[in-house]
């Protein structure tokens with residue numbers, strides 16, 4: 001009797017589960033952005049979210065939960081109900097670098113999430129305020145080395161992309177700057193434009209428009225090849241710092257245990273957004289590198305996150 005009751009309960013739960021996946025989504029979805037509005041993670045979330053909303057027939061509401069290099073919002077996402085109504089836009093920091101820098105991190109990027117899909121690859125650029133006293137990357141390196149803590153280096157909090165790629169840069173130059181943390185690189189960029197801070201290493205989608213407008217100075221892009229969005233900006237290799245090659249990424253995640261059907265629906269909507277001409281153009285204009293082929297699957301993202309955590313751990317421990 002007991003066994004039969006249990007069986008009936010399990011069958012009912014299963015039916016309810018698949019029914020909810022079938023009707024999903026029937027209310028708005030919250031997408032947590034673990035950084036301030038206006039930065040790259042926020043911009044990518046809003047661009048793909050807008051198109052995904054149309055596919056899913058429900059609004060995707062962006063909620064900025066900034067703090068602690070993105071780990072505050074990511075912790076919130078990992079503990080939210082796993083019903084597909086709260087998802088997040090994470091990145092190389094929250095799901096790659098953070099474990100190396102936070103010994104008491106409350107989530108495990110490889111265990112506490114269902115990967116949905118990669119949204120964009122984002123090359124890193126070395127940028128500075130407009131009147132930073134260096135004409136090219138070689139002069140930049142010399143200046144930063146000579147002036148050390150007189151140089152104010154902005155970043156989006158410990159463990160963020162700008163922080164980890166920033167310490168990678170200064171450790172390669174062999175100096176230490178003064179670190180100026182923000183809740184995201186949206187506000188950091190505003191202060192770079194107004195000259196309150198001196199330098200920043202950040203994701204291309206945040207800086208491309210300002211570089212084109214000439215409100216900030218770009219020294220190099222840290223990828224093996226130039227970006228079609230910024231064809232005049234040399235690579236670090238061309239500009240004389242070949243060892244500094246680093247690229248970041250943004251990707252969507254749901255809480256662990258979110259049903260496979262719901263994850264598949266979200267992945268399909270994301271892939272559709274990346275194939276949509278308008279969405280694609282907006283991302284490419286900002287310099288994003290769009291995932292292709294197997295890079296678009298949830299399974300690929302799961303494997304990639306595990307590799308990223310492994311990759312960043314020794315690098316960041318060594319450069320600390």
Ligand code: ASP
Pocket residue numbers: 035036039040041042093155156160161162163183184185186202203206
């Ligand atoms: N690009 C930022 C970082 O440095 C985060 C953001 O504002 O999206 O991690």
